[in-house]
Amino acid sequence: MFQINQLRVGSILDIPALTIEPQTITCITGESGSGKSTFLRLLNRMISPDTGTINYQGTPLEEIDPVTLRRQVVMMSQEPLLFPGNIADNLQVGLRFSEKPDASVMELAEMLRFVKLQQPLDKDPFKLSGGEKQRLALGRVLLMNPNVLLLDEPSSSLDDETESFVLQRVVERVRQHQKTLLLVTHSKTLAASMGEKHLAFAHGTPKDVTGGISHE
Numbered sequence: 001m002f003q004i005n006q007l008r009v010g011s012i013l014d015i016p017a018l019t020i021e022p023q024t025i026t027c028i029t030g031e032s033g034s035g036k037s038t039f040l041r042l043l044n045r046m047i048s049p050d051t052g053t054i055n056y057q058g059t060p061l062e063e064i065d066p067v068t069l070r071r072q073v074v075m076m077s078q079e080p081l082l083f084p085g086n087i088a089d090n091l092q093v094g095l096r097f098s099e100k101p102d103a104s105v106m107e108l109a110e111m112l113r114f115v116k117l118q119q120p121l122d123k124d125p126f127k128l129s130g131g132e133k134q135r136l137a138l139g140r141v142l143l144m145n146p147n148v149l150l151l152d153e154p155s156s157s158l159d160d161e162t163e164s165f166v167l168q169r170v171v172e173r174v175r176q177h178q179k180t181l182l183l184v185t186h187s188k189t190l191a192a193s194m195g196e197k198h199l200a201f202a203h204g205t206p207k208d209v210t211g212g213i214s215h216e
C-alpha cells in the first residue's frame with residue numbers, strides 16, 4: 001500500500017525503508033515526541049518530506065491530487081475536529097467530503113452504538129466530554145470506510161477497558177471490510193495483540209517489533 005524509502009523530515013523522522021502491505025493492521029507505539037503523528041501526517045500529504053519517497057499503490061504521493069488522496073487515506077488526529085451543527089451533521093461531514101451518499105438515520109444511530117457513544121443525534125457536539133468527542137470523530141471516519149485509515153490515539157481519553165473494547169471492534173471492522181489501518185496507541189499490550197505488524201518508534205525511526213522480536 002505504501003513504500004517508503006530514504007525518508008527524512010528535519011531531525012524529526014529518519015526512515016531508511018518501510019513497506020506497509022495493503023489490508024493489514026499496523027500498530028505504532030513510541031515515546032512522546034518520537035515522530036508517530038508526523039509519520040501519519042506524511043501518508044496523506046498533510047506534510048511533505050525533506051528528502052526521500054513515499055509511494056501509494058505504486059504512485060509517488062506528490063503525483064496524487066491531495067483531495068483525491070485524502071478521500072482514500074483518511075486521518076483522525078489526536079485533537080478531535082468538530083464542525084458546527086449537531087452530532088448527525090458531524091457524522092455526515094466525512095461522507096460529504098468523500099462525495100459518498102449521506103447515511104440514513106438508522107446507520108448513524110448504529111454507528112453511535114458501535115463507538116459506544118450514548119447520545120442523541122441532535123445533540124450539540126461541543127457539549128460532549130473529551131472522550132465522547134473522540135468517539136464521535138472516530139464514528140465519522142469509520143462511516144467513510146476509506147481504503148486507508150490513520151488513527152492517532154483515537155481512544156486516549158477512554159478508560160483501559162473501554163479503549164480495548166472500542167479498538168478491538170474497530171480492528172474487526174477494518175478486517176471485515178478488507179481495508180488498511182495504521183493505529184497509534186500508547187498501549188504496547190494492545191499493539192502487540194491487535195495487528196499484523198507492530199512498529200516501535202524511537203527518535204524518528206520505526207523498528208519492526210512484531211511478535212516482540214526485533215526485525216531491524
Ligand SMILES: Nc1ncnc2c1ncn2[C@@H]1O[C@H](COP(=O)(O)OP(=O)(O)OP(=O)(O)O)[C@@H](O)[C@H]1O
Nearest residue numbers: 012030031032033034035036037038039078184201
Ligand atoms: N509542525 C511542527 N514544527 C516543528 N516541529 C514539530 C512540528 N510537529 C511536530 N514537531 C516536533 O516533531 C517531534 C515529533 O512530534 P510528533 O507529534 O510526531 O510525535 P509523537 O510521537 O506523535 O508524540 P505524542 O505521542 O506526544 O503525540 C516533536 O519533537 C515535535 O515537537
